[in-house]
Amino acid sequence: MVHETAPEWVTIALIVVKTLMVVLGGAITFFAYRAFRRTRNRSLGLLTGGFALVTLGSALAGLAFEILGVWIGLGVLIEGLFVLAGFSLIAASLLGE
Template identity: 45%
Template sequence: MSPHASITVIALKTLILLLGGLITFLAYRAYRRTRSQSLGSLALGFGVITLGAFLAGAGNQIFSLGLEASVMLESGLTAGGFIVIVYSLYAAE
């Protein structure tokens, strides 16, 4: 990967981490205020998606995890996070 592409990936992963972290925090704060299980699940789902993006980026950039393995890791956690989000919306009170 070229140095320019690496910088772009790092910048995008950082943006995803910041925005995903903010969404997770706001959903968790709403859960704490309302004690709604749906909001707790929503926060968990966004947290899993954000964690997947972070781990894939860190694995690829810091630990030299191959691109294919990084994409598989991120895709698996993203799918899991979306499953939790769908559950949170389906089970909404």
């Protein structure tokens, strides 16, 4: 299967969306961490870690592709692994104590 290069507007839109995802994910992680520090609740700690991994995965995928020149499939795999780990922590946080 042959893949074409994306039009410039798609690349720009992707950069904007990924940046907003990292900013919003960082804010959610920050607020979850503040709640964890205040309560020392294990579930909030797991939730914080989960959101941090999801956010980090999104950032790493974009950086790997744009800056390091990594093949896009590898970037998507990296992101997927971080999101999977993050969702696992979020699920564990919802199970409670």
